[in-house]
Amino acid sequence: MNGWINxxxxxxxxxxxxxxxxxxxxxxxxxxxxxxTPRKGHRTTAGDALIGGNPGGVAIAVGCFAAVVAAIGYGIxxxxxxxxx
Amino acid sequence: MSHASNDVVLALVIISxxxxxxxxxxxxxxxxxxxxxxxxxxxxxxxxxxxxCLNLVGAFLSLSVAATIANGLVETGLVTLAVVFGGLxxxxxxxxxxxxxxxxxxxxxxLIGGVIGAMVAAAGSHAVKWQGLVSKVIIPAVLSPFIxxxxxxxxxxxxxxxxxxxxxxxxxxxxxIGQIGSASLVSLAHGTNxxxxxxxxxxxxxxxxxxxxxxxTTPLWVIVxxxxxxxxxxxxxxxxxxxxxxxxxVEIESxxxxxxxxxxxxxxxxxxxxxxxxSTTQVATGxxxxxxxxxxxxxVRWNVAGRMATAWVITLPTxxxxxxxxxxxxxxxxxxxxxxxxxxILIAISSGIYWRSRASKVSPANVNAQWTGTVAPPEAA
Numbered sequence: 001m002n003g004w005i006n007x008x009x010x011x012x013x014x015x016x017x018x019x020x021x022x023x024x025x026x027x028x029x030x031x032x033x034x035x036x037t038p039r040k041g042h043r044t045t046a047g048d049a050l051i052g053g054n055p056g057g058v059a060i061a062v063g064c065f066a067a068v069v070a071a072i073g074y075g076i077x078x079x080x081x082x083x084x085x
Numbered sequence: 086m087s088h089a090s091n092d093v094v095l096a097l098v099i100i101s102x103x104x105x106x107x108x109x110x111x112x113x114x115x116x117x118x119x120x121x122x123x124x125x126x127x128x129x130x131x132x133x134x135x136x137x138c139l140n141l142v143g144a145f146l147s148l149s150v151a152a153t154i155a156n157g158l159v160e161t162g163l164v165t166l167a168v169v170f171g172g173l174x175x176x177x178x179x180x181x182x183x184x185x186x187x188x189x190x191x192x193x194x195x196l197i198g199g200v201i202g203a204m205v206a207a208a209g210s211h212a213v214k215w216q217g218l219v220s221k222v223i224i225p226a227v228l229s230p231f232i233x234x235x236x237x238x239x240x241x242x243x244x245x246x247x248x249x250x251x252x253x254x255x256x257x258x259x260x261x262i263g264q265i266g267s268a269s270l271v272s273l274a275h276g277t278n279x280x281x282x283x284x285x286x287x288x289x290x291x292x293x294x295x296x297x298x299x300x301x302t303t304p305l306w307v308i309v310x311x312x313x314x315x316x317x318x319x320x321x322x323x324x325x326x327x328x329x330x331x332x333x334x335v336e337i338e339s340x341x342x343x344x345x346x347x348x349x350x351x352x353x354x355x356x357x358x359x360x361x362x363x364s365t366t367q368v369a370t371g372x373x374x375x376x377x378x379x380x381x382x383x384x385v386r387w388n389v390a391g392r393m394a395t396a397w398v399i400t401l402p403t404x405x406x407x408x409x410x411x412x413x414x415x416x417x418x419x420x421x422x423x424x425x426x427x428x429x430i431l432i433a434i435s436s437g438i439y440w441r442s443r444a445s446k447v448s449p450a451n452v453n454a455q456w457t458g459t460v461a462p463p464e465a466a
Contacts, residue, residue, distance in 0.1 A: 004219050006359070013355045014232055021233075021351030022240035025263070025344050029247040032259040036251060050259055072270065076146070079277060079358055083147025 020075065024068050031064030094166045094424050095294045099287055101173040101428070103314050106283040108180040109192040110140070110318020113279060115327040116189070116349065116369035117271035120342035122452060123331030126261035127268070129322075129449035135265075136272040137320040143276020144312030149360035150278055151303045154285025155292070157217040157360075158197065161300070163208045164293040169286060170424055171207075171412030172200030174431050179404045181438045183396060187325035187333075187447070187460030190396045191364030195404040196282055197222055200289075202405030203412040225361040229352055230371030237348035237372040241379025244340045260339035267346035272319070274353035275365050280315045282362055284308055324447040325460050330369065332456040333389045335377035344379065345372040367397060386456075 035050060037057030051058065117139075118132040127135065155161075159168075176192070176199035183190040197218075204212050248256050284303045287310075291297040297304070331337065337345070349365070349372045356363045370393060377385040414430075415423040445461035454462035 004216055005224050006220055009359045009361075010224070010228060013229075013352065013359070014235070016355055017232055017236045017348070017351045018239060020355075021236035021348040022243060022344070024351075025240045025267070025347045026243040026247060028263050028343070029244045029340075032256070032263075033248055033251060035259075036255060050255060075354060076273070079354055080146050082358055083149045083277070 035061035107318035111323035119331035126264040139272035140276040141316040144280035150281035151285040171203030174411035175199035175407030198401035198404030199408030202408030206409035233371035234375035237375030238379040240344035270350035341376035
């Protein structure tokens with residue numbers, strides 16, 4: 001490994017950075033959109049309400065948000081583990 | 086070179102370190118909270134309070150960066166208290182000058198530059214571990230804003246694609262909630278990376294004084310002291326910088342804000358994992374630029390970005406020169422008196438800068454005012 005530049009580390013920062021830094025917000029966006037799906041029969045959600053009432057949509061949303069929280073929790077866990085060698 | 090233990094000087098150095106930590110706190114609040122304050126996801130005072138608490142927690146989570154700073158950059162055998170002090174003095178002055186002009190510059194580079202400059206002035210360039218400096222500081226520093234911009238551009242693009250059909254008000258409400266989460270993560274991440282720097286420097290000072298052996302790990306009281314100080318500085322706010330990042334660079338909507346902060350948090354946390362001390366400021370700015378690029382039709386003020394880029398490039402060398410000058414004065418006068426002389430000059434300069442800032446005050450009341458080209462908005466008619 002070249003002592004002047006650690007390419008493996010940098011590459012890992014780019015890839016995991018994209019997955020976590022762009023992927024997780026995208027997952028959040030999917031969850032948000034799913035959450036707002038209106039009930040069957042209604043064309044749009046009333047007013048500014050975040051929750052549209054469609055049970056399938058809410059289920060997907062919960063799954064997305066849970067995944068985001070879990071990923072963040074795991075990431076912090078790794079940091080703490082490696083930061084106290 | 087004398088290695089006589091001098092606890093009075095050590096105390097003064099620790100005080101300077103803590104002062105630097107405080108300036109680091111308020112200089113960097115913007116990185117986590119500027120976008121949330123600008124989109125009104127969080128009120129200004131709530132934002133800085135939240136950021137302060139999370140910085141405090143984050144400071145305890147990882148010691149990787151402190152280790153890099155304490156042992157990886159300069160030959161600990163050649164470091165003296167005067168060197169550490171010179172470095173801190175140079176860094177504090179640079180941090181205050183950039184704060185006055187509302188320029189988000191890197192506190193990390195100010196500190197590292199200052200210490201390197203003072204070290205070279207004291208013992209010549211062989212005292213610096215150039216490989217460590219390049220691989221763990223300079224290269225991450227140069228690459229990280231681009232990586233952050235790439236991640237933020239991608240995230241922003243994906244988000245706007247996914248939420249195309251959503252009504253704007255609902256979309257913004259949802260993302261404001263998301264912003265609170267992502268801004269909190271950045272504050273946590275900032276604690277893991279930035280509080281560590283001062284801890285590393287103080288550890289270096291303790292090693293130089295002979296209080297600790299070479300290669301020692303950071304003591305708990307240092308960790309606690311630095312964590313509390315950076316949290317206090319964060320709470321003080323740095324409104325001038327918050328204004329520049331939140332309003333001066335890109336006009337931000339909440340989805341962009343969340344994408345930017347998520348990108349920053351990811352890049353900072355990953356770098357902490359590798360022990361890289363990077364500039365959280367440069368990462369945050371790169372993310373904000375990226376979220377401007379990722380959204381069609383977003384306005385990016387490139388002249389502001391250009392001014393920041395200039396400040397970034399000159400930070401390390403300028404802080405280095407200031408560190409070297411501080412060292413020469415302290416060493417020239419000699420002994421404890423020398424350190425006290427530089428400390429008094431430092432206090433005088435700091436007071437002057439603070440006094441100057443009162444003429445064009447930025448506060449929670451006007452931090453979100455329309456951007457008209459200068460940091461401080463024009464006085465209300």
